[in-house]
Amino acid sequence: xxxxxxxxxxxxxxxxLPIIVALLTTIVVEAFAKPRLEARKARLIRDRQQLDELIxxxxxxxxxxxxxxxxxxxxxxxxxxxxxxxxxFVASIxxxxxxxxxxSPKYVGKHKTHIxxxxxxxxxxxxxxxxxxxxxxxxxxxLRSAVxxxxxxxxxxxxxxxxxxxxxxxxxxxxxxxxxxxxxxxDAEMALAKCGLRPKPSATPTSNI
Numbered sequence: 517x518x519x520x521x522x523x524x525x526x527x528x529x530x531x532x533l534p535i536i537v538a539l540l541t542t543i544v545v546e547a548f549a550k551p552r553l554e555a556r557k558a559r560l561i562r563d564r565q566q567l568d569e570l571i572x573x574x575x576x577x578x579x580x581x582x583x584x585x586x587x588x589x590x591x592x593x594x595x596x597x598x599x600x601x602x603x604x605f606v607a608s609i610x611x612x613x614x615x616x617x618x619x620s621p622k623y624v625g626k627h628k629t630h631i632x633x634x635x636x637x638x639x640x641x642x643x644x645x646x647x648x649x650x651x652x653x654x655x656x657x658x659l660r661s662a663v664x665x666x667x668x669x670x671x672x673x674x675x676x677x678x679x680x681x682x683x684x685x686x687x688x689x690x691x692x693x694x695x696x697x698x699x700x701x702x703d704a705e706m707a708l709a710k711c712g713l714r715p716k717p718s719a720t721p722t723s724n725i
Contacts, residue, residue: 559620562620563619563620563622563623566615566618566619566620567619567623567673569615569618570612570615570616570619570673571670571673571674573608573611573612573615574612574666574669574670574673575670576608576611576612577605577608577609577612577638577641577663577666578663578666578667578670580601580604580605580608581605581641581659581660581663581666582660582663583601584598584601584602584605584656584659584660584663585597585598585601585656586656586657586660598648598656599649602645602646602648602649603649605645606642606645606646606649609638609641609642609645610642612638613635613638613639616631616634616635616638619631627672629701630669630672630673630700630701630704633669633704633705633708634669634673634704636708636713637665637669637704637707637708637711637713640662640711640713641659641662641663644658644659644662645659662711665707665710665711668700668703668704668706668707669704669707671700672700672701672704675700
């Protein structure tokens with residue numbers, strides 16, 4: 517009997533106390549840590565989905581732009597077709613700008629300069645499309661030419677998706693921040709300059725996009 521308190525103490529130390537600590541830890545994790553982790557997970561998934569949507573929107577704009585009929589095909593027979601194509605093209609640009617506006621605040625804060633470039637260029641493309649529609653297609657060639665600069669803008673976002681998902685070359689994927697980031701930026705600025713939206717950059721792009 518004299519050893520009973522000692523045995524109870526040992527049982528409490530070896531069994532009871534760990535159970536209490538485990539219960540308290542579980543309660544704390546479930547009440548405080550888990551909601552934060554779940555919210556962070558949902559936010560990361562949502563941010564990634566928004567980037568995916570932006571890339572898909574770029575692809576659609578590029579596809580619709582490249583499918584526009586050329587100026588020599590602009591006969592009365594094709595005017596309705598071109599008008600419909602331009603309507604779809606303008607709608608795709610609006611959708612892309614909507615995707616751009618839904619990027620996460622953290623991503624926008626980090627990449628706001630290129631996001632601004634992209635918004636400027638997309639506004640320019642939309643203006644060209646509206647002008648071509650109003651002129652019944654007489655300005656199609658300028659629009660078709662400008663569409664060719666799209667890659668200068670979407671490749672930046674594409675590289676940012678993820679190393680495993682990026683379609684860029686391995687060297688660019690691994691070292692782009694140190695060696696290629698400036699090239700992407702200069703290429704985009706050059707595209708804007710050629711469209712008359714920027715003064716011509718002094719640097720010369722070295723990337724092959």
